Amino acid sequence: MSITYDEARRKLVKAGKSKEASEIIQRWVNKANAAYDEIRSDSTISEEYRLKSLAVVSIQHRRALEDEIISLAERTVLTDRDDAQKVFGIAGIPGDQATLVISRRDAGDRVATIARGEELRELLARATRTGDEVMARAIAERALEMGSADTLNQFTADRPEMDSAVERLWNMERRRGDAMALTVAMVGMKPAELEGRSLEAVANG
Known part of the structure; x- marks a missing residue:
């Protein structure tokens, strides 16, 4: 069973992977904003469709980001488990x-x-x-x-x-870190036009 995104963030902070996680987040934020700019520049669509498109793209990029963060955390957890078994367990005895x-x-x-x-x-x-x-x-x-x-x-x-x-x-x-730092890094993921609104509600509206 896969871990949640929040669990993944905490595990990566504790494992000293905050920088790597931040780079992943920034890459997806940049990708999302490039897609937003393309939607905004399309003068052939209505404002309602523009907002819906922004919401759909935002959700897609956020899910892709979360999947990559979770994947990184799961690989990190496996390394930690292997280390613990090697040092504290009976492996090799x-x-x-x-x-x-x-x-x-x-x-x-x-x-x-x-x-x-x-x-x-x-x-x-x-x-x-x-x-x-x-x-x-x-x-x-x-x-x-x-x-x-x-x-x-x-x-x-x-x-x-x-x-x-x-x-x-x-x-x-x-190590003691603040997983909230990774949350702050995601601020730019949401389109400014949809600030304060539910992405899912707009996308499905």
Whole structure:
């Protein structure tokens, strides 16, 4: 099931994709306004038909814009999910999958109440030393929740192949943006002649 446009905007802001999303919005705003100018310059149509045409074109461009934003967000979500499975899950750990799932859940429960980074790092050192990768990944997830950069640095120091994924997860968790900025970027999408009016009502009128 596809996510909504509003959900897509929030996910893109959190993922640090605001600039890319803004560029998509501006491109579609420019396309829409070029189409509006063509309709406005047509002297052979009535004012009623002109407004109806503006509304129809505006709706079409807005839907195309939203589809592209949602598509970008869905690709971004898949990357985040892959990173989380690689860093926090059991992907790549040898053994019986059903047993590993249970072990990972138990490990998560054990570290869920830990509130000090020092304690996490001590537990991580023991897990790494004994080869308990399931526990190490549970600790990494708890470290991200707590914002313990030192613990995550310790985790990636012994697992350099996970460094990029951990960095992406860290940035996504820590980033705080305003999805309203992307709403503002869409202001130019609606024709000035239809300001304050329902596009759907005019298009279907």
